[in-house]
Structure formats: structure tokens, C-alpha cells
Amino acid sequence: MLSTQSRPVIEATLPIIAERISSITPKFYQRLFTAHPELLDGTFSRSNQKNGTQQQALAGSIAVFATHLITNPETTPETMLARIAHKHTSLGVVEEQYPIVYEHLFAAIAEDLGDALTPEIADAWTEVYWLMAHALIKIEKGLYSQQANATAYSPWKLVERTETGTDSVTFSFEPADDTAVTVAAPGQFVSVRMPMADGVRQVRQFTLSNDIESTTRRTVTVKLDVDGEFTPVLHNSLKVGDVVELSNPYGDLVIDEDGSPLVIATAGIGCTPSAAALQVLAAKNSTRKITVLHADQEFSAWPLREQMLASIDALPQASISTWFERGELPEGLDAKAGYMDLTDSLTEDSQVYLCGPLPFMHAVRSQALAAGIPADRIHYEVFGPDVWLAA
Known part of the structure; x- marks a missing residue:
């Protein structure tokens, strides 16, 4: 005060x-x-x-x-x-x-x-x-x-990298020393620290997309930013066997467990926290009503598509709707051309989670507010400095 x-x-x-x-x-x-x-x-x-x-x-x-x-x-x-x-x-x-x-x-x-x-x-x-x-x-x-160790960063070795969607790669790491590992929650992120071409270390935060509750593996999925400094090094230079520094998991976009209807709306690489949450919910045999909404440029560009669809298939009360800006719409999937409209997916007691580019989240949050969802039931994650909340 x-x-x-x-x-x-x-x-x-x-x-x-x-x-x-x-x-x-x-x-x-x-x-x-x-x-x-x-x-x-x-x-x-x-x-x-x-x-x-x-x-x-x-x-x-x-x-x-x-x-x-x-x-x-x-x-x-x-x-x-x-x-x-x-x-x-x-x-x-x-x-x-x-x-x-x-x-x-x-x-x-x-x-x-x-x-x-x-x-x-x-x-x-x-x-x-x-x-x-x-x-x-x-x-x-x-x-x-709350962390299992008192170290800001510890070394992790890249053990697997897998292409997913367009210009996105899933990187899986295992501990490179005996530092105690903190168990993550779905929706949390880790900082990845590694040297750039000039030897100066840079740091970026990436949402954990798989292996959430593991103490032997950390997995992130990263979209290439061709004009950026960090992701081109990660995509083009990091090889299996290389070691980087990872932080403990942090982040407060963690799916609540109050049992109310859950609506997860994402776009592009913003699907990473959704993929993680769905995997954990499926592993826990959740019977919660879950509506997954995803928008992307085209069907083939959708990162972590197979992982998300497999989790949804394992959840008895889960459904998915998709929107694609261009390209042929996939069969056997509720897919529409154009931009996301979540109005019909909401009930007054929904908990809504958003992740994607800022213009997308502005538009979708406005739809949720217009549908009567209270602001405190609309949660979001911004990749990078949070210029939205500060504004």
C-alpha cells in the first residue's frame, strides 16, 4: 500500500x-x-x-x-x-x-x-x-x-529431434548430470540457454510439449523464426548429443482441476501447451468435458497434430474443431475454412485457455467476453515479453 x-x-x-x-x-x-x-x-x-x-x-x-x-x-x-x-x-x-x-x-x-x-x-x-x-x-x-534443486540452469543432452508440421521441430533432452529434476505441470515452460555464433549465450522460453511429469526427459517443440537469432541456431546447428542448459519449469498457465467445461483455443505453435495438457489429461483418464479448437495456416502446417488427436481420441468427453486459412480441408475432422469462431463452443461455466499470436488471442478473447465468459475464467500465454497484459 x-x-x-x-x-x-x-x-x-x-x-x-x-x-x-x-x-x-x-x-x-x-x-x-x-x-x-x-x-x-x-x-x-x-x-x-x-x-x-x-x-x-x-x-x-x-x-x-x-x-x-x-x-x-x-x-x-x-x-x-x-x-x-x-x-x-x-x-x-x-x-x-x-x-x-x-x-x-x-x-x-x-x-x-x-x-x-x-x-x-x-x-x-x-x-x-x-x-x-x-x-x-x-x-x-x-x-x-518449490524446485527440486537450487540451480538456475543445469545441463541437458539432446537425445531426439523430430520434424512436426511446417518449420517446427520437437527436441527431447535427457539430464547430462545428476542435478535433481523438478516435475513440471502441463502448460509450463523452460528456459533454454545456449551460445550464439559469436559465443554470447542467449535465452528463450519454450513450453514443454511432451513428457510433462517425467524426471528423465524434457521435450519442447519450437517453430523456426527465420528472422530471429535463437531458433535458427536451435533448428540448424543443434545435433543429437549436443548439450544445452535448461532451467527448472515455470509458468502459471496450468490447467485448473475444478471439473468445469474446458475450452482450449490455440493457433499455430501456440498449440504446445494444449498438446501437453491433453496428454496429461488422457493419461489420468479424465472424464471432463473438453473442447479443443485449433487454427492454422493449413492442415499440413499444424505442429503436434498426431499427438493432440491421439490424446483427444483417448478422452471420452473431448472433441475438436479446426480452422485453416488455405489448402484443402481434411476429411474426418471438423474443419472449416477461415478464422476461428468459438461462440458455439462456450457455456457460462467454461474455463477458457488461449495461446497463439497476439492478434488471434485478442480476437478470440473478445468473442469469449461477448459470449458472457467472465474475464477471470479466460487464461492465456504470450510467447515472449507480455506486451498485452502490460498494455
């Missing part, structure tokens, strides 16, 4: 800070990496810095947090904080790094605002920063304490 002296200051200055924060965050990262270039080796994504999504996500999260303190003074934005904390722990972020971020963030604020940043304003926004930081530190310590 904000102090009584800071609250009116934040309320008065929030509009200008919210307006300027997108200019402040690039200055912050420039200062941070100048002082700590090592953070670009294995912690921060160079691609997300280059395309601006990391700056956008940080700017939005600060503005959202401050706004929440004003409009809901007795609580914090738990969903946003949880997602940030899961991403942080998958990168190995620790409490000692928060003062470093504070130093360079507030130097950037001072640079941007100049004489307009009075001591009173600086003190109030310092309070906001540390309220957010301490909330994240508390969540992150709790997440770390």
Missing part, C-alpha cells in the same frame, strides 16, 4: 510518467547494459531489446502497477506480478539484482524528466518501485523454494 504522503504525488504524476515511461525504458536499458554488459550474456534477449518488446513490457508493467496502487490500494495486480515472477525465475533473477535495476532506472527517469523530477516525486516513485520489487522478490523466492 502506498504511504499517505506518496499517494497524492503518484496520483498527480501518473499521467506524465505513463506518457514518458516508453521513452524512459530505452534509456534505462542503455545505461544498464553499459554498466553491466554481462547481463546480455545469458540473461536478457538481444532480439527483444532490438525489436523493443522488452522495453514496452517493462514500461507497461510499471504503469499498470502504479495505476493499480491508486485504483485498488488494498491489493496488488497479482496476475501481472505472477507472470513476471515466473519469467524472472526461469532466467535466474535474484534479489541482489533489484538495486542495480533501481539505480539505472531512476537515473534514466532523472535524465528524461530533468528539473521536473523534484525530490518529492523521486521519493514517491521510489516507493512504487520498491513496493513492486519486494512483491516480486517474495513471489520469486517462493517459486525457487
Whole structure:
């Protein structure tokens, strides 16, 4: 909760800070990496810095947090904080790094605002920063304490790679040392860390798509981004027998177990958490009503198709509908041309899970809200910095 002296200051200055924060965050990262270039080796994504999504996500999260303190003074934005904390722990972020971020963030604020940043304003926004930081530190310590080991990363050896769909590959890894393995939940992700061509390590998060509850195997399915930095190395250079670093599993897009009708709507490579969840539900002989909806460019492009269909066949109350933008529609499958429409698949008590490109999730979430599904029953996962929630 904000102090009584800071609250009116934040309320008065929030509009200008919210307006300027997108200019402040690039200055912050420039200062941070100048002082700590090592953070670009294995912690921060160079691609997300280059395309601006990391700056956008940080700017939005600060503005959202401050706004929440004003409009809901007795609580914090738990969903946003949880997602940030899961991403942080998958990168190995620790409490000692928060003062470093504070130093360079507030130097950037001072640079941007100049004489307009009075001591009173600086003190109030310092309070906001540390309220957010301490909330994240508390969540992150709790997440770390749940792991089977105290190591941010451990070595895993690639033992199998399989083509699936168009430009997607499933990679399976086994432990390369005796580090204790944390059991994952369906919908969670791991960070993969490996060196790029220049020797600098980069990190990306990928949803576990198979072998979810295994302690001897981790499996991810990755779509090639031909313009990216990381996935071309993963697709074109990583060979069976090579060793990479994997984090413990994190992520809060875990299918609930309340028994209500379940609707899973995905597009493209966003089907990875769906494939994982369906496999686990089938293994547990679930009798829950499950509606699976998937959209893709064409039938042959659909990653993990065989795995998903096999799981659905094993679930007595599961059904699937599909949409394809082009190509011949498959026989024996409820398939339509065009874009997904989930209106007829929803009931008021549905739990809805979304994963796919942001425009797809915007459109489908709007359909769910229009159908009367409460916002707190609509869950989603963004691959990369969460610019949607921050906006």
C-alpha cells in the first residue's frame, strides 16, 4: 500500500510518467547494459531489446502497477506480478539484482524528466518501485523454494529431434548430470540457454510439449523464426548429443482441476501447451468435458497434430474443431475454412485457455467476453515479453 504522503504525488504524476515511461525504458536499458554488459550474456534477449518488446513490457508493467496502487490500494495486480515472477525465475533473477535495476532506472527517469523530477516525486516513485520489487522478490523466492534443486540452469543432452508440421521441430533432452529434476505441470515452460555464433549465450522460453511429469526427459517443440537469432541456431546447428542448459519449469498457465467445461483455443505453435495438457489429461483418464479448437495456416502446417488427436481420441468427453486459412480441408475432422469462431463452443461455466499470436488471442478473447465468459475464467500465454497484459 502506498504511504499517505506518496499517494497524492503518484496520483498527480501518473499521467506524465505513463506518457514518458516508453521513452524512459530505452534509456534505462542503455545505461544498464553499459554498466553491466554481462547481463546480455545469458540473461536478457538481444532480439527483444532490438525489436523493443522488452522495453514496452517493462514500461507497461510499471504503469499498470502504479495505476493499480491508486485504483485498488488494498491489493496488488497479482496476475501481472505472477507472470513476471515466473519469467524472472526461469532466467535466474535474484534479489541482489533489484538495486542495480533501481539505480539505472531512476537515473534514466532523472535524465528524461530533468528539473521536473523534484525530490518529492523521486521519493514517491521510489516507493512504487520498491513496493513492486519486494512483491516480486517474495513471489520469486517462493517459486525457487518449490524446485527440486537450487540451480538456475543445469545441463541437458539432446537425445531426439523430430520434424512436426511446417518449420517446427520437437527436441527431447535427457539430464547430462545428476542435478535433481523438478516435475513440471502441463502448460509450463523452460528456459533454454545456449551460445550464439559469436559465443554470447542467449535465452528463450519454450513450453514443454511432451513428457510433462517425467524426471528423465524434457521435450519442447519450437517453430523456426527465420528472422530471429535463437531458433535458427536451435533448428540448424543443434545435433543429437549436443548439450544445452535448461532451467527448472515455470509458468502459471496450468490447467485448473475444478471439473468445469474446458475450452482450449490455440493457433499455430501456440498449440504446445494444449498438446501437453491433453496428454496429461488422457493419461489420468479424465472424464471432463473438453473442447479443443485449433487454427492454422493449413492442415499440413499444424505442429503436434498426431499427438493432440491421439490424446483427444483417448478422452471420452473431448472433441475438436479446426480452422485453416488455405489448402484443402481434411476429411474426418471438423474443419472449416477461415478464422476461428468459438461462440458455439462456450457455456457460462467454461474455463477458457488461449495461446497463439497476439492478434488471434485478442480476437478470440473478445468473442469469449461477448459470449458472457467472465474475464477471470479466460487464461492465456504470450510467447515472449507480455506486451498485452502490460498494455
